[in-house]
Amino acid sequence: MCGICGCGQTEQKHSHHHNHDHSHSHADNERLIQVEQDLLSKNNGYAEQNRAYFKQHHIFTLNLVSSPGAGKTSLLVETIKALKESFPIAVIEGDQQTEHDADRIRTTGIPALQINTGRACHLDAHSIGHAAMDLKLKPNSLLAIENVGNLVCPSSFDLGEAHKVVVLSVTEGDDKPIKYPDMFYAADLMILNKIDLLPYVDFDVERCINYAKKVNPNIAIIQLSVTKGSNFIEWTKWLEHGVANRDSQ
Amino acid sequence: MHEISLLENVREILQEHAKTQHFKQVKQITLEIGQLSCVEPEALRFGFDVVMKESLAKDAKLILATLKGLGICDKCKQPVSIETLYDPCELCGNPFVTVTQGNEMKIKDLIVI
Numbered sequence: 001m002c003g004i005c006g007c008g009q010t011e012q013k014h015s016h017h018h019n020h021d022h023s024h025s026h027a028d029n030e031r032l033i034q035v036e037q038d039l040l041s042k043n044n045g046y047a048e049q050n051r052a053y054f055k056q057h058h059i060f061t062l063n064l065v066s067s068p069g070a071g072k073t074s075l076l077v078e079t080i081k082a083l084k085e086s087f088p089i090a091v092i093e094g095d096q097q098t099e100h101d102a103d104r105i106r107t108t109g110i111p112a113l114q115i116n117t118g119r120a121c122h123l124d125a126h127s128i129g130h131a132a133m134d135l136k137l138k139p140n141s142l143l144a145i146e147n148v149g150n151l152v153c154p155s156s157f158d159l160g161e162a163h164k165v166v167v168l169s170v171t172e173g174d175d176k177p178i179k180y181p182d183m184f185y186a187a188d189l190m191i192l193n194k195i196d197l198l199p200y201v202d203f204d205v206e207r208c209i210n211y212a213k214k215v216n217p218n219i220a221i222i223q224l225s226v227t228k229g230s231n232f233i234e235w236t237k238w239l240e241h242g243v244a245n246r247d248s249q
Numbered sequence: 250m251h252e253i254s255l256l257e258n259v260r261e262i263l264q265e266h267a268k269t270q271h272f273k274q275v276k277q278i279t280l281e282i283g284q285l286s287c288v289e290p291e292a293l294r295f296g297f298d299v300v301m302k303e304s305l306a307k308d309a310k311l312i313l314a315t316l317k318g319l320g321i322c323d324k325c326k327q328p329v330s331i332e333t334l335y336d337p338c339e340l341c342g343n344p345f346v347t348v349t350q351g352n353e354m355k356i357k358d359l360i361v362i
Binding site for chain 2: 029030031032033034035036037038039040041042043120121122124152153155156157178181182185214215217
């Protein structure tokens with residue numbers, strides 16, 4: 001039985017019901033039942049269980065989202081190299097197929113678990129709960145979840161994280177925040193990556209930041225280059241602050 | 250597309266309610282979808298028959314009710330209509346409006362036997 005969600009193989013019992021037992025008769029034994037239940041209530045229920053588990057074990061959890069190729073995996077590899085002596089780190093990888101990303105993470109020496117979502121375009125909270133149990137996370141650690149590369153669907157699916165972090169690269173177009181507002185609305189931090197390539201691309205940083213702030217006035221923004229290391233320290237400081245203050249998140 | 254995932258969640262919710270509310274079949278389901286939510290109503294309609302095909306909601310009538318986007322302006326504090334997450338206040342032009350309605354995606358009610 002799973003220690004977070006309590007499910008066996010396929011049975012899922014969760015306490016996220018809103019039962020409004022108000023019914024009256026219609027013709028042919030039909031009756032009207034008020035439900036008033038969120039379509040995402042099942043996923044949200046699992047997410048809250050994950051959140052409670054992370055809080056109980058003092059785990060700072062991030063949900064990294066982006067289009068494919070923005071640099072999430074590279075960002076994680078360099079982050080692990082910089083911080084693995086400071087606190088335990090574990091990674092859950094999400095892709096439709098292959099173990100490539102989890103393999104890359106494991107070369108750094110830290111535990112990584114790959115979820116293959118198949119035809120699904122996002123990770124969901126139930127599978128994250130199981131993965132977290134399988135990883136046997138240490139207390140006071142950082143758990144980074146790298147979501148499927150997709151700027152649309154993951155925004156709807158709470159995984160129980162402390163923050164969604166959206167990674168955007170300068171090779172993608174400066175209007176992405178306004179074209180994909182749901183994701184930038186849901187994120188607390190935007191990392192603008194590959195700034196070393198700015199001299200070679202037609203990307204207006206100020207316009208991009210303005211679009212992001214228009215959709216989400218409270219979004220924090222860090223500009224960096226993973227491959228060149230430029231301003232990487234601002235990201236590692238943000239992480240260290242988050243891990244140190246996780247219990248007040 | 251994630252409308253399928255959402256509908257699979259709906260199917261599970263229906264199965265749970267069937268047990269607690271003692272019904273066998275869903276004849277009609279009303280979903281309330283906020284104008285600002287990241288759900289495409291037509292994709293829901295398209296996916297509904299596929300996902301419910303072998304379930305207790307097979308052949309159920311799907312009613313989609315749209316909820317308007319509403320918010321409160323952070324500056325003039327007035328209630329306003331919004332069509333997107335980033336619409337400015339229609340009264341004072343302030344760019345920041347706190348959303349009060351429009352992000353919902355819910356099962357409102359069922360007609361069952």
